[in-house]
Amino acid sequence: MNPLNETHAPALRSxxxxxxxxxxxFPIQNLPLxxxxxxGRNEPxxxxxxxxxxxxxxxxxxxxxxxxxxxxxxxxxxxxxxxxAFMALGPAAWSALRLALSRALREGAAAQKLLEPxxxxxxxxxxxxxxxxxxxxxFYTGIHHATTVGKLFRPDNPLLPNYKWVPIGYHxxxxxxxxxxxxxxxxxxxxxxxxxxxxxxxxxxxxxELELGFLIGPGNALGEPIDIEQAEQHLFGxxxxxxxxxRDIQPWEYQPLGPFLSKNFGSTLSPWVVTMEALAPFRAxxxxxxxxxxxxPYLNGAEDRARGALDINLEVWLQTATMREAGQPAVRLTxxxxxxxxxxxxxxxxAHHSSGxxxxxxxxxxxxxxxxxxxxxxxxxxxxxxxxxxxxITLPNGETRSFLADGDTLTLRGMCEREDARRIGFGLCSxxxxxxxxVRA
Amino acid sequence: MNPLNETHAPALRSxxxxxxxxxxxFPIQNLPLxxxxxxGRNEPxxxxxxxxxxxxxxxxxxxxxxxxxxxxxxxxxxxxxxxxAFMALGPAAWSALRLALSRALREGAAAQKLLEPxxxxxxxxxxxxxxxxxxxxxFYTGIHHATTVGKLFRPDNPLLPNYKWVPIGYHxxxxxxxxxxxxxxxxxxxxxxxxxxxxxxxxxxxxxELELGFLIGPGNALGEPIDIEQAEQHLFGxxxxxxxxxRDIQPWEYQPLGPFLSKNFGSTLSPWVVTMEALAPFRAxxxxxxxxxxxxPYLNGAEDRARGALDINLEVWLQTATMREAGQPAVRLTxxxxxxxxxxxxxxxxAHHSSGxxxxxxxxxxxxxxxxxxxxxxxxxxxxxxxxxxxxITLPNGETRSFLADGDTLTLRGMCEREDARRIGFGLCSxxxxxxxxVRA
Numbered sequence: 059m060n061p062l063n064e065t066h067a068p069a070l071r072s073x074x075x076x077x078x079x080x081x082x083x084f085p086i087q088n089l090p091l092x093x094x095x096x097x098g099r100n101e102p103x104x105x106x107x108x109x110x111x112x113x114x115x116x117x118x119x120x121x122x123x124x125x126x127x128x129x130x131x132x133x134x135x136x137x138x139x140x141x142x143a144f145m146a147l148g149p150a151a152w153s154a155l156r157l158a159l160s161r162a163l164r165e166g167a168a169a170q171k172l173l174e175p176x177x178x179x180x181x182x183x184x185x186x187x188x189x190x191x192x193x194x195x196x197f198y199t200g201i202h203h204a205t206t207v208g209k210l211f212r213p214d215n216p217l218l219p220n221y222k223w224v225p226i227g228y229h230x231x232x233x234x235x236x237x238x239x240x241x242x243x244x245x246x247x248x249x250x251x252x253x254x255x256x257x258x259x260x261x262x263x264x265x266x267e268l269e270l271g272f273l274i275g276p277g278n279a280l281g282e283p284i285d286i287e288q289a290e291q292h293l294f295g296x297x298x299x300x301x302x303x304x305r306d307i308q309p310w311e312y313q314p315l316g317p318f319l320s321k322n323f324g325s326t327l328s329p330w331v332v333t334m335e336a337l338a339p340f341r342a343x344x345x346x347x348x349x350x351x352x353x354x355p356y357l358n359g360a361e362d363r364a365r366g367a368l369d370i371n372l373e374v375w376l377q378t379a380t381m382r383e384a385g386q387p388a389v390r391l392t393x394x395x396x397x398x399x400x401x402x403x404x405x406x407x408x409a410h411h412s413s414g415x416x417x418x419x420x421x422x423x424x425x426x427x428x429x430x431x432x433x434x435x436x437x438x439x440x441x442x443x444x445x446x447x448x449x450x451i452t453l454p455n456g457e458t459r460s461f462l463a464d465g466d467t468l469t470l471r472g473m474c475e476r477e478d479a480r481r482i483g484f485g486l487c488s489x490x491x492x493x494x495x496x497v498r499a
Numbered sequence: 500m501n502p503l504n505e506t507h508a509p510a511l512r513s514x515x516x517x518x519x520x521x522x523x524x525f526p527i528q529n530l531p532l533x534x535x536x537x538x539g540r541n542e543p544x545x546x547x548x549x550x551x552x553x554x555x556x557x558x559x560x561x562x563x564x565x566x567x568x569x570x571x572x573x574x575x576x577x578x579x580x581x582x583x584a585f586m587a588l589g590p591a592a593w594s595a596l597r598l599a600l601s602r603a604l605r606e607g608a609a610a611q612k613l614l615e616p617x618x619x620x621x622x623x624x625x626x627x628x629x630x631x632x633x634x635x636x637x638f639y640t641g642i643h644h645a646t647t648v649g650k651l652f653r654p655d656n657p658l659l660p661n662y663k664w665v666p667i668g669y670h671x672x673x674x675x676x677x678x679x680x681x682x683x684x685x686x687x688x689x690x691x692x693x694x695x696x697x698x699x700x701x702x703x704x705x706x707x708e709l710e711l712g713f714l715i716g717p718g719n720a721l722g723e724p725i726d727i728e729q730a731e732q733h734l735f736g737x738x739x740x741x742x743x744x745x746r747d748i749q750p751w752e753y754q755p756l757g758p759f760l761s762k763n764f765g766s767t768l769s770p771w772v773v774t775m776e777a778l779a780p781f782r783a784x785x786x787x788x789x790x791x792x793x794x795x796p797y798l799n800g801a802e803d804r805a806r807g808a809l810d811i812n813l814e815v816w817l818q819t820a821t822m823r824e825a826g827q828p829a830v831r832l833t834x835x836x837x838x839x840x841x842x843x844x845x846x847x848x849x850a851h852h853s854s855g856x857x858x859x860x861x862x863x864x865x866x867x868x869x870x871x872x873x874x875x876x877x878x879x880x881x882x883x884x885x886x887x888x889x890x891x892i893t894l895p896n897g898e899t900r901s902f903l904a905d906g907d908t909l910t911l912r913g914m915c916e917r918e919d920a921r922r923i924g925f926g927l928c929s930x931x932x933x934x935x936x937x938v939r940a
Contacts (some may be wrong), residue, residue, distance in 0.1 A: 117614050186867060193674050198756060203737075218754050223697050224689055228756040229670040229763070233634050233858045234721055243722035245855035248665055248795065252528040256664050258854075259793050280675055280765065281684035307855070315639060315669040316757020319855040322670070324721065353701050354689065356939050395510075413699075414686035414748070415936065417674045487854050495724060495856065 076110030083483025129158030187328035189421030231322035247307035262495035268438035271299035298487035339479035368402030379465030394431035517551030524924025570599030626770035672763035688748035701935035709879035712740035739928035744829030807844030820906030837870035
């Protein structure tokens with residue numbers, strides 16, 4: 059795992075003035091990567107790094123000779139329209155570019171003159187997915203979510219016997235993963251009717267899921283598992299991820315092979331990938347309740363136990379169409395922390411996923427699963443907030459919600475906050491719900 | 500669906516003499532597409548069409564001016580190292596190339612002189628996947644398989660209530676799909692132990708699954724379902740597919756989100772894609788047992804009911820290492836037919852998959868699910884043949900098998916045979932089982 063180094067120093071300030079604001083998600087200690095272009099110009103997407111309210115165009119910076127040595131070699135891999143090739147390089151290359159960027163962006167840096175023309179305002183940028191995602195796997199690491207949802211289905215036996223042994227996961231759909239800002243259309247689907255014939259129509263229980271997205275760096279060859287002690291070297295970074303879910307389609311379709319159409323109509327990824335090195339100050343021990351089993355050896359790494367968890371505060375915000383029209387701001391639905399929600403670390407997910415020989419590839423995405431905390435105000439889904447739809451929540455303007463309505467804008471936020479480190483954030487993972495298509499007669 | 504035309508005439512013969520042999524899989528009426536190169540030359544892979552024991556190099560044929568008009572335009576999309584761009588073109592382009600090839604390969608064709616230098620022997624070819632598979636979905640259309648396997652888990656309630664309403668499917672792993680001939684390594688994994696602690700080690704119940712693979716053509720935009728009446732226009736063709744399965748890992752991991760590591764260590768696809776037009780003589784009505792429900796409207800197409808099923812004979816062959824060393828040929832384990840095994844048609848799978856808005860893309864792969872017949876000698880997996888491992892089968896040389904052993908070579912075959920049509924085949928879908936990697940201490 060990444061040690062702290064000069065790029066993490068809390069006192070560092072940037073000549074990009076907006077990066078020094080106390081509440082920015084993107085101070086010089088963060089430097090997340092994404093893929094952007096200037097809106098309305100129909101130009102190719104390209105790789106960039108967020109700094110304050112600006113974006114460093116990496117190809118432009120490279121052309122102007124901002125980088126040398128290892129950083130110059132590393133940035134060559136970020137010259138295209140996705141981060142996959144850069145993700146494939148591994149931690150030494152990632153770190154070389156981060157160090158070079160940190161030095162070039164600091165107050166007083168000689169590189170300022172070279173770099174300034176390479177900045178683009180986030181306010182006029184549009185984004186695409188940071189990687190071509192080859193495969194996407196959604197895990198189920200949120201033990202409070204698993205317990206609460208399990209109770210709705212199996213009151214006496216909420217957590218299945220495999221949960222504390224197997225990092226439960228399943229394969230998801232990559233084609234329908236879209237970047238934050240893309241509207242998500244309410245799905246049609248089959249639901250169990252009151253008589254013997256199922257219904258087919260718009261989902262009536264559309265939900266969000268508050269997740270982290272983990273993007274894979276160098277992968278492994280087919281048939282060659284990744285050891286837990288090396289697993290995190292295969293992890294490039296972390297995003298926010300909303301795994302939209304149709305709670306009425308899911309129970310009817312999911313036996314015996316798992317969720318399918320209830321999930322694959324759309325998933326939203328935030329545009330900026332916060333690197334594992336940026337997260338170094340925000341690691342935490344993996345805490346398990348007393349009496350829980352030791353992980354099996356292939357999931358049990360000494361360093362991972364000591365600081366494999368992620369200390370990331372997470373929030374969910376909702377703005378309904380009525381609120382938007384009245385000029386009312388979004389309301390916060392929940393607030394939690396990843397390290398209190400997740401039963402398994404990212405390294406354990408990588409070791410498990412590859413343990414049978416499955417090959418991981420640069421740009422693969424893992425979802426953490428819904429990261430609900432233990433408290434009722436820490437729920438990572440409407441299903442939990444409304445107790446399975448039985449207890450609608452009331453919003454400040456008097457509207458109620460059991461599930462999401464058309465026109466609702468749902469936004470995930472994440473931030474790392476510790477007294478001894480500079481606060482960093484993840485930007486927004488946001489989308490508005492569009493009405494379902496017409497049903498075939 | 501494709502009508503019969505001059506390319507299907509049973510009397511057609513080719514100047515490629517091997518294509519006229521009664522037992523060839525690749526007569527001039529077939530013309531399946533794949534991606535190949537000459538073995539040992541380290542040259543780029545390229546698109547080709549199988550004819551007898553030869554392959555037509557499409558880019559070479561295009562360069563030599565074999566094609567004109569629509570066919571010449573269509574073949575441009577097959578100039579690269581995958582069929583994705585050609586798959587995206589749709590039925591009119593596919594049909595134009597088929598007609599041109601059929602005419603150019605017929606006995607007496609003027610194009611013979613131009614085409615002969617574009618032939619490559621299959622005996623000295625190697626293959627890669629016919630498409631870059633963006634997403635892979637495995638369905639569960641084999642109702643006899645679902646019933647038999649369901650009985651092993653739930654003797655009183657083998658078929659779940661959703662089965663006859665929902666074409667059950669789940670997302671699979673694309674990175675570990677390999678082309679026929681690639682060895683498959685036995686996976687490590689967690690299994691339920693006899694005490695409270697699970698075991699971790701090589702799977703002891705490695706199995707095959709006899710499936711068809713459906714490759715998607717044009718696809719749909721996110722949020723825009725495909726109507727059942729148009730669904731088959733989005734289907735490019737059919738392959739053989741072996742969805743290797745670890746039957747001891749599966750029951751411990753699969754609740755509540757479905758199979759994961761028990762499946763994603765490897766899947767084998769045959770190299771040749773038999774097009775829907777080639778299959779036109781081998782379509783059949785979808786037969787449902789009396790009293791079964793009508794499909795919901797979005798799954799109920801008039802033409803699909805009339806001839807949406809596929810009349811494809813399927814076989815599984817096993818050669819153990821001992822048999823191979825003794826020079827003994829493979830033994831046939833099972834024989835069945837897709838139209839008697841599958842409860843849903845490919846068009847229904849496409850309509851269902853897109854019904855919630857999920858976008859399909861050219862080169863996406865659907866697995867049919869295990870296509871077992873109703874009889875005990877028609878089982879599409881060892882799990883069924885050995886009755887859950889309780890009744891090992893005895894091979895002609897006296898060896899027994901409940902599941903697969905290291906060194907076993909498992910081969911799927913498929914062929915379409917009707918009195919009024921020329922027999923066509925699918926080639927081989929074959930792989931040998933390699934030992935598991937070492938377990939971490």
